[in-house]
Amino acid sequence: MSDETPVAVRLTGIGKRFPGVIANDDVNLTVHPGTVHAVVGENGAGKSTLMKILYGVQAPDSGTIEVEGNQVSFSSPADAIDVGIGMVFQHFQLADNFTVLENIVLGAEKLHGTGERARRRIRELASAYGFAINPDALVEHLGVGARQRVEILKVLYRGARIIILDEPTAVLVPQEVDELFDNLRELKAEGLTVIFISHKLDEVLKVADEITVIRRGTTVDTVVPADVTARDLATLMVGSELPSPATEVSTVTDQVLLEVSGVGLVDPHGGRDLLTDIRFTIHRGEVLGIAGVEGNGQSELVEVIMGIRHSPAGTIRLAGREISDESTTRRRETGIGYIPEDRHRHGLLLDSPLWENRILGHQTRPPCSRRGFIDRAGARADTERIVTSYDVRTPGIDTHARALSGGNQQKLIVGREMSGDPVLLIAAHPTRGVDVGAQAAIWDHIKTARRKGLAVLLISADLDELIGLSDRIAVMLRGALVGEVDPRTVTPTQLGSAMTGAEVPA
């Protein structure tokens, strides 16, 4: 990385303010061509905003952007695409009801048309990079890994030389991550530049040539992986040590709290059964982890236990009492806390203030309700409590949920679901898209509650989290529980292959 090589991207003094928030302040970033450059930082540190600025989605308030030696300014992503920048967003930007082909050619119809030539070009690209993709498949039928490859194809199709990947590994299982990294190395070998956003430090150390750390909206340092450890990076990122999900001692009791037996679910659209004959128990003080590639029935299982969907067969017993026919509200009142997998769609009203969000799911119980009416004062006071004791960083409880970073939104949800002394917590991806600091805090809360006798059903794509927190792990495949592994002995790689239907390790 000598100074003579022309620079692929140079950001100087970038600043961006949103009402009440400084997202970026004096960010400086230099990316050399033909390298994988990682940008790491906590959630809410301003990584995504910075990348949106580089891709022209948002305009910076100050600072300059240089691409391959020329100063540029973008008014829309079209300008960024023109100078050879492509971006794969954290939340995939795909139209589900379109084919792969339509998604890829959209906006770039001039290159190869929208018909046979485009199809051929996509096949060429796909085989050149080893992607198994059918251009005429509907995107809604694709799994997460395939969708990501469609996103990367979109970028390659436009002839991008600089590719931004925003948290690309958040949704992948370890094998898929390895494949992605292989892909990235191929891209690099072709002379492309990759900017890789992440907060998973071990991955960054594995794949990056250079690492820039962002903290609270500003660049802290740029380092080479050979010189640092994950611990050093964590210190740079948050000023504290890398947290670990591992629990110390077992607190499992012999009292059965949740007993699910023979639960099934038919696909209303006539496909394969969503759930088949699910049976398991969770004891007080026990964390049962469910491992599985997403889309194998985990969401449906959670929804059946919550009463959002109804299983035609089987029973669900909570502390000995059958709840199979009770409403969701009633189930929550009897002590089920629920951290939903998608906090934006199921956990929060983004355009409502925090204290109203505190009421959701607790609208029939004190402190949010009194004699059948909403108790505003009670709800507000309790929201203050959550904000303080769960360290939700917010200007106030009248702030809209949308204005909070992902980690803080999640801490609010955890605080809400932990109030009212639940006996069972259903946690679906409790730390997805959450930074190291918030992750440690959420893990601590789950561990504390477990010690007090809380039973937890944990669903997570983060295998370290699953192995660290769980007392037992059940593997789910195609709507059925296919085996159980011992978290004390299993490695993430073994677990990953068990999830894909390979032999379940003993």
Add this chain to the structure above:
Amino acid sequence: MSTPTHEVPRDETVTRSRFSWGWLLIGIAGVILALGALRTVTGADDVASAGTMGAAVRAAMPIALAGLGGLWAERAGVVNIGLEGMMILGTFGAGFAGYQWGPWAALAFAVFMGTVGGLIHAIATVGFGVDHIVSGVAVNIIGLGAAQYLAALTFTGKPGGGPTQSPPVERMPTFDIPGLSWAGRELAQTDLVFLTDAGAVLAGLTTRVSLLTVIGLACIVGTWLLLWHTSFGLRVRACGENPQSAETLGVNVYLYKYSAVLASGAMAGLGGAFLVDDASVYRDGQTGGRGYIGLAAMIFGNWRPGGLVAGAGLFGYTDALRLRRGGESVHALLLLIGVGLIALAVWWLWKRKVAQAGVTAAFGVGLVVLHLATDSVPSDFTGMTPFIATLLVLGLASQRLRMPKADGQRYRRGEAG
């Protein structure tokens, strides 16, 4: 890269229903056969007469065009409940220009007025992010009020005109399609099973065809080509499915949404021109809810042009039927619907959907009994036929519809990612 064995195996084949001429022909033949049988059984000649078919086309076109307007807007992600208002503006435009400068001016002016309605809706929903329903209702009120006010202002005192009616408007020329029209009429004269009815339908569709109908059909085919076979259409539809994704690919979402909503207004306005042409006069309240029925036809058609045409045809047919010896014809239709519902119930029973089968069978038997117990449907009820058909069809058919994913959602630039 290793083979992606860990993917959940799913059917990745293309699941889009492929349009097939064979099935279309079988469907049309089936409909004709059913109507012919009904005619024979009940003796209600007008259920399959050439006159009814011609009237059905004239009644269906405004609905189809309103539906087409809905299709344009909703494919771009804007719910357009304001079609009725845009159509009303179109009828005024056609009346105003039509009585002074003839049918072509009527057409142009109706399209222009409809587009103005579309522009209001576009500015409110796309520009300012107003809720689409609120804006649409406002457009309906503005359209009605503006048309009434302007009509009173411009038509009062003109020969044959008044505050609620324009002077007579010259109609678009009509023509017979050579050969087909003659063959159809000849066939209809014969007394053969199926062929008689097929002839009547053919004669109805090819005799005294208005140029306006041809233009309307061209709009339908053009919309299909434009939205599904050009990059412009791909972008418009992307705005309706996932505008953020389109934005991240450098598509100017505002531009395409504006274009689509303006086109939507133009189509609705053209639908208004149809109504004026058919009545050869602008009349207050002429649209009679056809904007809404067009929207229903589009939903019935699953946001696709082909389905939309089928929906509009159905409503047009029921609308025409009430005018052609309504009591007798609608009475006969009850039998057909009743038998159809019973057949549907049997099919559902076979599919083990007992609840749906039960409800459907109950309605079916009820209609058949009603048919047998009475001789005619009172004229108070025949007028409701198209609306009841709308309700029934939407209630029974809208089980597995798929609207554009971002339909009705507010879009702001810069929120992608």
